[in-house]
Each structure stands twice: as C-alpha cells, then as structure tokens.
Amino acid sequence: xxxxxxxxxxxxxxxxxxxxxxxxxxKKKMVRELMQIVLARxxxxxxxxxxxxxxxxxxxxxxxxxxxxIEEQDNELITLEVIHRFVELLDKYFGSxxxxxxxxxxxxAYFILDEFLMGGExxxxxxxxxxxxxxxADLLQEVSWASELT
Amino acid sequence: xxxxxxxFGQMECVRMIASPRYSExxxxxxxxxxxxxxxxxxxxxxxNSIKNxxxxxxxxxxxxxxxxxxxxxxxxxxxxxxxxxxxxxxxSNSYIKKKAALCAVHIVRKVHDLGELFTKAAxxxxxxxxxxxxHGAVVLITELCERNSETLERFRxxxxxxxxxxxxxxxxxYSPDHDVAGISDPFLQVRILRLLRILGRNNEAASDAMNxxxxxxxxxxxxxxxxxxxxxxxxxxxxxxIKSESGLRVLAVNILGRFLLNNDRNIRYIAMxxxxxxxxxxxxAVQRHRGTIVDCLKDQDASVKRRALELSLALVSASNIxxxxxxxxxxxxxxxxxxxxxxxxxxxxxxxxxxxxxxxxIDTILHVLTTAGGDVRDETVPNLIQLITNTxxxxxxxxxxxxxxxxxxxxxxxxxxxACWCIGEYGDxxxxxxxxxxxxxQVHRAQQTLVFPSANSDCDPVNPLTAPLSLHNSTPxxxxxxxxxxxxxxxxxxxxxxxxxxNALFKKYDHMRAAVLERMPVIEKNSQGHTNGExxxxxxxVKVKPGEPQQPANQVCDLxxxxxxxxxxxxPSPALGSAAPPIPVSTPNTVxxDLxxxxxxxxxxxxxxxxxxxxxxxxxxxxxxxxEKQSDSGLTVTLTASNSTESDIRGFTLQAAVPKSVQLHxxxxxxxxxxxxxxxxxxxxxxLNNPNKVNLKMRLRISYTSxxxxxxxxxxxxxxxxxxx
Numbered sequence: 001x002x003x004x005x006x007x008x009x010x011x012x013x014x015x016x017x018x019x020x021x022x023x024x025x026x027k028k029k030m031v032r033e034l035m036q037i038v039l040a041r042x043x044x045x046x047x048x049x050x051x052x053x054x055x056x057x058x059x060x061x062x063x064x065x066x067x068x069x070i071e072e073q074d075n076e077l078i079t080l081e082v083i084h085r086f087v088e089l090l091d092k093y094f095g096s097x098x099x100x101x102x103x104x105x106x107x108x109a110y111f112i113l114d115e116f117l118m119g120g121e122x123x124x125x126x127x128x129x130x131x132x133x134x135x136x137a138d139l140l141q142e143v144s145w146a147s148e149l150t
Numbered sequence: 151x152x153x154x155x156x157x158f159g160q161m162e163c164v165r166m167i168a169s170p171r172y173s174e175x176x177x178x179x180x181x182x183x184x185x186x187x188x189x190x191x192x193x194x195x196x197x198n199s200i201k202n203x204x205x206x207x208x209x210x211x212x213x214x215x216x217x218x219x220x221x222x223x224x225x226x227x228x229x230x231x232x233x234x235x236x237x238x239x240x241x242s243n244s245y246i247k248k249k250a251a252l253c254a255v256h257i258v259r260k261v262h263d264l265g266e267l268f269t270k271a272a273x274x275x276x277x278x279x280x281x282x283x284x285h286g287a288v289v290l291i292t293e294l295c296e297r298n299s300e301t302l303e304r305f306r307x308x309x310x311x312x313x314x315x316x317x318x319x320x321x322x323x324y325s326p327d328h329d330v331a332g333i334s335d336p337f338l339q340v341r342i343l344r345l346l347r348i349l350g351r352n353n354e355a356a357s358d359a360m361n362x363x364x365x366x367x368x369x370x371x372x373x374x375x376x377x378x379x380x381x382x383x384x385x386x387x388x389x390x391x392i393k394s395e396s397g398l399r400v401l402a403v404n405i406l407g408r409f410l411l412n413n414d415r416n417i418r419y420i421a422m423x424x425x426x427x428x429x430x431x432x433x434x435a436v437q438r439h440r441g442t443i444v445d446c447l448k449d450q451d452a453s454v455k456r457r458a459l460e461l462s463l464a465l466v467s468a469s470n471i472x473x474x475x476x477x478x479x480x481x482x483x484x485x486x487x488x489x490x491x492x493x494x495x496x497x498x499x500x501x502x503x504x505x506x507x508x509x510x511x512i513d514t515i516l517h518v519l520t521t522a523g524g525d526v527r528d529e530t531v532p533n534l535i536q537l538i539t540n541t542x543x544x545x546x547x548x549x550x551x552x553x554x555x556x557x558x559x560x561x562x563x564x565x566x567x568x569a570c571w572c573i574g575e576y577g578d579x580x581x582x583x584x585x586x587x588x589x590x591x592q593v594h595r596a597q598q599t600l601v602f603p604s605a606n607s608d609c610d611p612v613n614p615l616t617a618p619l620s621l622h623n624s625t626p627x628x629x630x631x632x633x634x635x636x637x638x639x640x641x642x643x644x645x646x647x648x649x650x651x652x653n654a655l656f657k658k659y660d661h662m663r664a665a666v667l668e669r670m671p672v673i674e675k676n677s678q679g680h681t682n683g684e685x686x687x688x689x690x691x692v693k694v695k696p697g698e699p700q701q702p703a704n705q706v707c708d709l710x711x712x713x714x715x716x717x718x719x720x721x722p723s724p725a726l727g728s729a730a731p732p733i734p735v736s737t738p739n740t741v742x743x744d745l746x747x748x749x750x751x752x753x754x755x756x757x758x759x760x761x762x763x764x765x766x767x768x769x770x771x772x773x774x775x776x777x778e779k780q781s782d783s784g785l786t787v788t789l790t791a792s793n794s795t796e797s798d799i800r801g802f803t804l805q806a807a808v809p810k811s812v813q814l815h816x817x818x819x820x821x822x823x824x825x826x827x828x829x830x831x832x833x834x835x836x837x838l839n840n841p842n843k844v845n846l847k848m849r850l851r852i853s854y855t856s857x858x859x860x861x862x863x864x865x866x867x868x869x870x871x872x873x874x875x
Contacts, residue, residue: 019221021188045451046415075387076420077380078340081330110180115213118252119220119259121289124282125337126327133245137176137210144172 001079001120002054002069006102009063011035014102015109019120038065048076059083063099085127086116092131111137159185160192167199172211179214188224197227204234209245216249220256228257232264239271244280251275251286255293265294269301276311281328281338284315288341295348306349309356313363316342320367331375343384350392357393364389368401379409379417390428403435410442415451422446422457429464440465447481459489463496471504475514483521491525494518498530508541512548519565520555531567538572548572766852766865770795771824773852777870783843787836787870793824795856802854804834809847813839846870
C-alpha cells in the first residue's frame with residue numbers, strides 16, 4: 001500500500017498515512033485530486049479505479065471515505081478486506097465508532113492504524129491480538145501519566 | 151498535520167522521543183511519522199533515539215521505534231539500524247518479530263543490498279506458529295525474491311513448506327482468532343498465494359508442486375462473500391501466471407467466468423481485468439464469455455465500461471465482426487466522452503482488419519464519423535478518402551450517403567472534410583445518380599453552406615474551396631465562380647490566398663483548368679499512413695500561382711507526382727522557388743517503374759559514341775546532351791537547346807525523370823526563351839548521382855510556347871555518351 005486517506009463527504013481530510021516518502025507539496029496535490037475523483041463517484045459504482053499508475057480502492061462507511069492506493073500487483077479485493085478490518089478495529093476500540101470519535105481522538109486512530117499496518121502491510125491477522133496490544137499500550141501510557149503525577 | 155502547517159513541532163518531536171516516559175514517546179513518535187520525512191534534516195536527529203529504543207526492555211517502546219523506522223526511515227537510517235533489526239528478527243518474542251519483519255521489508259525497499267542480511271532469518275521465520283510472524287516472513291520473502299533472482303532461486307526450496315502451511319489453513323477447522331466469514335486467515339492465504347506465484351513463475355518443478363494445492367483452494371473456497379472471492383482471485387492470478395497444467399487453467403478461466411456473472415460490480419471489474427491479461431493467450435476460453443462482456447458495456451459504472459470496452463475490442467474476430475460492431479456502434483452513441491476516442495480508434499482498427507465487405511467498411515466508418523466525428527484521429531480522413539477511391543464501384547453510393555449525412559449535420563469536421571472531397575470528386579455521380587430529386591442547385595447550395603461555416607472555424611480551408619472547383623469541372627455553373635470570388639476578400643489569409651489562386655485559374659488559365667481539376671486517380675497506399683493524397687492536393691493548389699511562367703510545366707508536374715512519390719524526378723528549376731512539396735520517402739512503388747512507360751512515346755535515340763548527342767529534334771527545336779563523369783557515381787549532364795524556326799520560343803523548360811535509386815539535381819537554366827534562327831542557346835546542367843550503378847536512363851520533357859500555342863514533348867534517353875555501358 002502506498003498511502004491511506006480518510007476524508008469526509010465534505011472534503012475534509014481526517015487521517016492520512018503515507019508509506020512512501022513524498023514531498024509535502026505532492027502529498028497535498030494528490031490528496032486534492034483523489035478527493036475530487038472519489039467524491040464525484042455515485043453510490044453504486046465500482047470500488048476500484050485507476051489513477052496515475054496506482055489502483056485506488058475506496059469504501060464509504062457512513063460519512064467517511066476510506067481510500068487506499070495500492071500497487072499494480074496488489075489484490076484489490078483483499079484491500080477491501082483490510083479496510084474493513086481497520087473499521088472493525090476502530091469500532092471495537094471506540095465502541096460504535098463515528099466520525100466525531102476520529103476527529104477528537106485522531107491520535108488514537110493513528111495508534112490503532114500503526115498497530116494494524118506497518119509499511120503498508122498487515123502486522124497481525126488476528127483482530128484480537130491487535131486490540132490487546134493497543135490495550136496494553138494504553139495501559140502503559142496511563143501508568144506513565146500516573147507516575148508523572150506522583 | 152490534518153491540513154495545518156506544523157514546522158514548529160519538529161523539534162518538539164525530537165525532544166519528546168528522547169524522553170523516558172512512554173506517553174511522551176508515543177506522541178513524539180507519532181509526530182515524527184507525521185511531520186518528519188527523510189527529506190527533513192531533523193529526521194537524522196532521531197536516529198540515535200530509535201537505536202536506543204530498539205534495545206529497550208519494554209516491547210511497546212521497541213514497537214514504537216520499529217514502526218517509526220518502517221514508516222519514515224531514510225536510507226542512511228536504515229543502513230545504520232539494519233543489524234539491530236536482524237538481531238530482533240532472530241531473538242525476541244513473536245510480537246516484536248512480526249514487526250521487525252515488516253521493518254526489514256521497508257529497509258529492503260530502501261536499500262536493496264541489505265536484502266542479503268535478512269535472507270537467513272526470513273527462512274527460519276517461516277516455521278513459526280504465530281500467524282503474524284509467518285505473515286511478516288512471507289511478505290519479507292516476497293520482497294527479497296522480487297528484488298533479486300538469486301534469492302528467488304534459493305527460496306524455491308521453501309515451496310513445499312508454503313504448500314504445507316496453506317493446506318493447513320484451508321483444511322483446518324474453525325479457528326476463532328483468524329477467521330473471517332468462514333475463511334481461515336484470508337490475509338495470510340492471499341500472501342502465500344502471491345509468493346507461490348512468484349516462485350512458480352517460469353519454473354516447472356515449483357509449479358508442479360503447487361498444482362494440487364491450487365486446485366484444492368480453487369474448489370473448496372466459499373465464494374459467497376468478498377473474502378472468499380479475494381482468495382479465489384489470487385488463486386486465479388497464480389494459476390494463470392505459473393506453468394500450470396491445462397485442466398487447472400480451464401478451472402481458473404471458469405472461475406473468472408463465474409465472477410463475470412456475479413452481481414457485485416467489483417467482482418465483475420476484476421474479472422474483466424484478469425481476462426484482459428489472458429485474452430492474448432487463452433483467446434478461445436475468453437470468447438465463451440463474450441456475451442457477458444458485451445453486456446457489461448451497458449453497465450452504469452465508468453470503470454466497468456472501460457474494462458468491457460478494452461476486452462470487447464480484444465475479442466473482435468472475423469467470425470463475430472458484424473454482431474460485435476453493432477454493439478460497439480451502439481456503445482459509441484451512448485458512451486462517456488472520455489472513452490469516445492478510444493472506442494472510435496478501436497472500431498476503425500477492427501473494421502480494417504476484419505471488414506467483410508467494402509461497403510460495410512465504408513458504412514461503419516461513416517457511422518462513426520456521424521456519431522463521434524470530433525473524437526477520431528487525424529489520419530482517419532485520408533485513410534477514408536483512400537478507401538473510397540479504391541472502391542470505385544461504390545463511388546456513387548458513397549457520395550450519396552455523404553451528401554445526405556452532410557445535409558443533416560454539418561458540425562463534425564472530419565465528416566465535412568471527407569464529404570467535401572467526395573462531392574468535389576464525384577459530384578457528377580451524385581447528380582446523375584438514383585437520387586433524382588437532387589438538383590445542381592441543391593448541391594451548390596450545400597457547397598455554400600459548407601464553405602461559410604468552415605471559414606469561421608479554423609479547419610482546413612483548402613477543402614471547401616477545392617471541392618466546388620472540382621465540381622465545376624464536371625458540372626459547370628457560374629455560381630461556383632462567384633462563390634470563389636467572394637473569398638477573394640476574406641479575412642482568413644489562407645482562404646483568401648486560395649480564392650485568389652482559383653480565380654486566376656478561372657481567368658488566365660482556363661484552358662488548363664480542366665486538366666488540373668480532373669478526377670484523382672486511385673491513390674496508392676503508403677505504408678507510412680501518409681498517403682499521396684495529401685501531397686497531391688498540396689502540389690495541386692500550390693502550383694496554381696498566377697503569373698508563373700512555368701504554368702504548363704507545373705500542370706505536368708502534378709501528373710508525374712501523382713503516379714510515383716518515390717521518384718525524385720520533378721525538379722522544376724530553382725527559379726520557381728522550389729514549389730515542389732517535400733515528397734515523403736515511401737516504400738518502393740511499383741508505379742514508379744511504370745512512370746517511365748506511362749508517359750508513352752518512347753523514342754529510342756541512336757547511340758552515338760560522341761561526347762554530345764542530339765536527343766531531341768523536332769519542329770526546329772533541338773536538344774543536345776553531353777555528359778561528364780565527375781566521380782565514381784556522379785555525373786554531370788549538360789543539355790543544350792536551340793531553335794531553328796522563324797519565330798521565337800518562349801517559356802522553354804526541361805524536366806527530367808530518372809530511375810528510382812538515382813539522385814537528380816537540376817541546376818537553373820541559362821534562360822527560358824529561344825530566339826529564332828538559333829541566335830542563342832539555352833543550357834541547363836543536371837547533376838546525377840548513381841550510387842547503386844543502375845542502368846542510367848533519363849526521360850526528358852520539353853515544353854515551350856511557340857507562336858501562341860503550347861507544345862510539349864517527351865524523349866527518353868537510354869544511353870549516355872561518355873559513360874561506357
């Protein structure tokens with residue numbers, strides 16, 4: 001996976017994760033272009049499209065578009081599953097996740113993403129172990145806050 | 151970050167990463183991943199922190215470091231830290247191992263040479279129980295094999311292990327941890343299949359080892375959900391890529407066929423993408439699904455339409471051309487604008503290759519021009535014109551159709567161009583034909599409407615004016631002349647120029663008009679795609695310049711040009727200002743050889759062993775030829791003309807034609823008038839270059855005006871004195 005974007009129907013970017021080194025200017029341009037293309041698509045249309053030399057896989061969950069850019073040899077259908085798994089993780093973590101959760105706790109969303117994907121690839125195929133790892137990390141964070149106060 | 155500039159945060163990140171507290175580290179690393187990338191200098195500052203954190207006792211801190219390195223590690227950082235990663239790959243818990251594996255993937259992507267470092271560790275990781283670790287290992291091995299063919303050879307030995315793991319996944323019972331909709335760990339399955347594809351490519355032994363497994367996966371996987379389809383898709387891709395046995399291939403194509411019938415648009419899309427890849431090799435298998443593919447042309451989705459179009463064009467063959475063309479033409483009328491030009495060119499290619507009859511071919515092209523004229527390529531027009539001239543029996547039919555099409559819709563430029571040309575050439579057929587109600591009046595009115603809108607756009611103005619002229623030739627009508635004169639004062643410079651030239655043609659050179667504007671002969675097809683048709687038009691119009699003394703010669707020039715583009719014979723003297731257009735170097739035309747014969751009237755000249763020889767003597771005009779060898783292949787020929795009649799001769803020109811491989815260059819003549827009674831002579835030098843040492847022949851055309859009448863004659867020179875045959 002080259003990058004993953006999360007944006008709302010109004011065209012506001014909520015999350016962006018780039019797995020390749022890209023200049024800031026180029027990132028902005030790509031995001032703008034892609035948002036335009038994806039937001040223009042009608043509801044029943046195909047989830048895959050070709051853009052530049054990449055394949056774009058996107059899926060809409062409520063008001064958020066999850067958009068991944070994969071390479072020529074990657075499997076589009078399994079990428080859809082990856083997106084779905086990520087949404088499930090968010091859902092489990094936040095408890096019935098909605099866009100607001102991601103807006104106000106974007107750092108947690110990133111932590112979850114970083115525990116789930118690394119370098120564009122899945123780290124662990126078991127949902128439970130990912131959630132457990134995040135839980136543990138959060139606990140560690142709490143402990144370190146607590147030790148700061150005492 | 152989230153759209154707001156955050157440069158100030160970079161140093162903060164560096165500070166926080168260095169802090170001992172986990173909470174700060176966590177946020178610091180996150181900040182680093184978001185704000186820093188390898189191009190920033192600050193990223194180097196965190197290298198040391200990462201190094202320290204990689205050896206931290208707390209695995210979560212280690213994981214933060216690994217994650218950050220995998221996300222934004224630059225080449226230098228990777229080089230520095232690679233040994234650390236390798237250490238972690240071998241000796242740590244599975245949580246870290248899986249992360250280290252993916253970090254290694256990033257390192258290999260950044261610095262290819264470091265792949266060697268991880269090969270051994272990767273191999274051993276395959277035997278682990280933890281799915282995450284195995285998954286990481288498979289990804290790492292895939293990356294290593296893709297980069298380096300030696301590593302690929304080495305990892306071929308792992309095929310049995312991989313097959314074993316896959317079998318375990320497919321057959322094993324329900325495993326709650328990794329199950330997705332009934333499929334056991336589909337992510338790992340897909341990854342393994344992909345690695346098997348790479349290992350089995352071009353290798354018989356490896357492919358054999360996987361055959362059973364692939365068959366098993368293909369048949370046992372449940373395809374009701376997307377997940378199952380994802381695994382099946384990967385299996386199909388693998389089967390088609392390795393050296394699988396034919397039964398397996400048929401199975402794979404059948405799965406794709408099933409996908410095509412699936413209700414889910416995504417599945418149909420990827421089915422067509424995969425079929426596109428194999429349509430070259432397994433053509434017949436894909437043909438079976440032609441019906442479904444053609445149906446997909448009518449799908450709502452643009453991506454599906456595009457895929458269906460590409461696949462349909464690939465499936466066109468001689469047997470199904472008629473039905474496919476019907477579908478494609480109806481698609482053209484309703485397709486989205488971005489696909490139009492692709493469809494049009496595809497249709498043209500298919501029509502060219504498989505047209506069952508000329509008439510069908512012309513009909514198809516006309517249909518395309520009327521529906522999507524604006525999107526066709528430029529060479530379509532000359533190609534179509536050539537096709538039309540070649541099918542002489544259909545001239546009448548074609549011109550009628552074009553005329554009617556033009557009456558209904560004048561906006562499509564290529565159509566207008568073709569129609570103009572045809573009406574000009576075959577206008578008499580139009581009037582004579584079955585279409586009784588068409589009167590000359592209507593045709594001319596149509597001409598007028600043609601010329602007016604074209605003048606406003608910036609399309610080629612030559613056509614609309616040339617056509618009425620050609621029409622006039624066959625069916626004289628004074629209105630055409632008035633139309634043309636109107637344009638004598640047009641704002642568009644090109645149009646004005648042409649109009650003035652044509653007017654001159656009417657006024658001064660009326661006697662030649664018929665010859666200049668007579669019907670074009672059949673155009674030879676040039677392999678370049680640049681037909682002689684274009685050159686002819688150019689040469690025709692360019693030559694009609696009023697006040698040129700060489701008028702008669704030019705008209706002849708055209709005729710000669712018409713028949714053989716490859717000959718470089720016609721070099722009117724430079725005094726004309728090289729009016730001859732650059733003739734494209736085309737494939738040797740058989741016509742070229744005939745050129746010399748076509749002009750008729752071979753007059754064998756007696757071979758005289760003197761240095762100069764009289765090559766032509768008639769009506770008091772004598773032309774003598776002398777030649778001198780300049781070099782091994784170069785020859786200078788001097789032509790001298792004299793006039794022994796009682797009256798002066800004006801406008802005397804000589805033109806020469808030589809065989810194909812010989813290069814000819816005519817220098818300027820000393821003059822163009824021959825005073826009476828041989829008072830003065832006209833000489834002209836011709837430089838010939840004969841590198842291939844072919845039999846040198848030259849055909850000379852002599853033209854002049856004497857006592858008010860134009861005279862033209864031709865003579866062939868077969869031997870050159872002083873050359874030594």
